[in-house]
Amino acid sequence: MTKFGISHVADGKSRLRWIFIASLAGGLIGANALAVTVTLGSVKDATLISDQLPELALGAAYSIYSGRVGTQGNSTLRRGLMQFNFSSIPAGSTVTSVQLKLYMSASQTGTQTVNLQKSLLSWGEGASFAFGGGGAPAQTNDATWWNRFYPSQPWPTPGGSFSTTVSASKSIGGVGWYTWGSTTQLVADVQSWIDQPQSNFGWGVLGNEVTLQSVKRFDAKESGANNPQLIVMYSPPPANPADVNNDGRVDGIDLAIVLSAWGTSNGQADINDDQLVDGVDLALVLAAW
Ligand SMILES: [Ca+2]
Numbered sequence: 155m156t157k158f159g160i161s162h163v164a165d166g167k168s169r170l171r172w173i174f175i176a177s178l179a180g181g182l183i184g185a186n187a188l189a190v191t192v193t194l195g196s197v198k199d200a201t202l203i204s205d206q207l208p209e210l211a212l213g214a215a216y217s218i219y220s221g222r223v224g225t226q227g228n229s230t231l232r233r234g235l236m237q238f239n240f241s242s243i244p245a246g247s248t249v250t251s252v253q254l255k256l257y258m259s260a261s262q263t264g265t266q267t268v269n270l271q272k273s274l275l276s277w278g279e280g281a282s283f284a285f286g287g288g289g290a291p292a293q294t295n296d297a298t299w300w301n302r303f304y305p306s307q308p309w310p311t312p313g314g315s316f317s318t319t320v321s322a323s324k325s326i327g328g329v330g331w332y333t334w335g336s337t338t339q340l341v342a343d344v345q346s347w348i349d350q351p352q353s354n355f356g357w358g359v360l361g362n363e364v365t366l367q368s369v370k371r372f373d374a375k376e377s378g379a380n381n382p383q384l385i386v387m388y389s390p391p392p393a394n395p396a397d398v399n400n401d402g403r404v405d406g407i408d409l410a411i412v413l414s415a416w417g418t419s420n421g422q423a424d425i426n427d428d429q430l431v432d433g434v435d436l437a438l439v440l441a442a443w
């Protein structure tokens with residue numbers, strides 16, 4: 155380590171000088187100027203329909219539905235499902251904002267709350283198609299009220315498997331575009347899916363399941379016009395881990411950040427990821443200067 159000149163940094167006046175610089179640089183931690191915004195289209199969307207057998211689905215339909223229909227539709231429920239692909243966002247990125255935009259294209263009764271809640275299990279999108287919300291006979295791999303993948307991979311409990319945590323909530327009135335978020339939980343959802351893509355099963359789009367005719371219709375990816383849009387803002391990971399503040403340069407600011415976090419497990423300053431900010435991390439900064 156001494157070959158990088160650490161010993162003289164770590165003693166006496168030099169150390170005090172670096173601590174002073176570190177205190178100035180402290181405010182720069184996280185002040186990362188690099189931010190990227192992407193708009194993603196859904197890669198799957200579907201509707202669960204609580205009708206009696208035979209199973210119905212809307213995998214390839216132009217719309218998804220959320221809420222309860224009227225007595226003419228047997229007062230059954232609709233639950234939307236929607237999933238996005240984050241492979242265009244580099245691993246190690248930090249998500250800072252997430253907004254979901256959906257176009258609500260038909261409505262029966264009043265303003266209703268529609269919630270986004272993580273799906274806890276994978277589900278499919280088959281070729282079933284109908285123009286209305288009544289559904290069509292389920293096709294292979296369709297998500298239905300009973301099956302994650304029709305015909306033989308059932309949900310543990312009919313109606314899907316959703317987190318009890320509401321990630322974002324929106325009051326939906328008349329026809330038009332609506333935006334959910336950004337919320338802390340939406341950001342956490344997308345961050346978890348970027349960090350662990352195998353856990354990405356999308357969100358349930360869940361409406362008022364009590365009131366008759368509360369159902370809301372949203373354009374699906376098949377609509378071809380007002381498709382779902384997920385707007386994600388993120389900071390990509392530094393090209394060089396020694397660029398602690400991710401500003402494109404390894405310099406005194408990075409050194410100061412390491413010194414200010416000395417002896418801690420600060421994830422940003424712990425360049426070699428061994429849970430301790432120490433001389434090894436300092437050496438990595440100096441080596442990449
Ligand atoms: Ca679909």
Ligand SMILES: [Ca+2]
Nearest residue numbers: 397399401403
């Ligand atoms: Ca830097």
Ligand SMILES: [Ca+2]
Nearest residue numbers: 424426428430
């Ligand atoms: Ca370390």
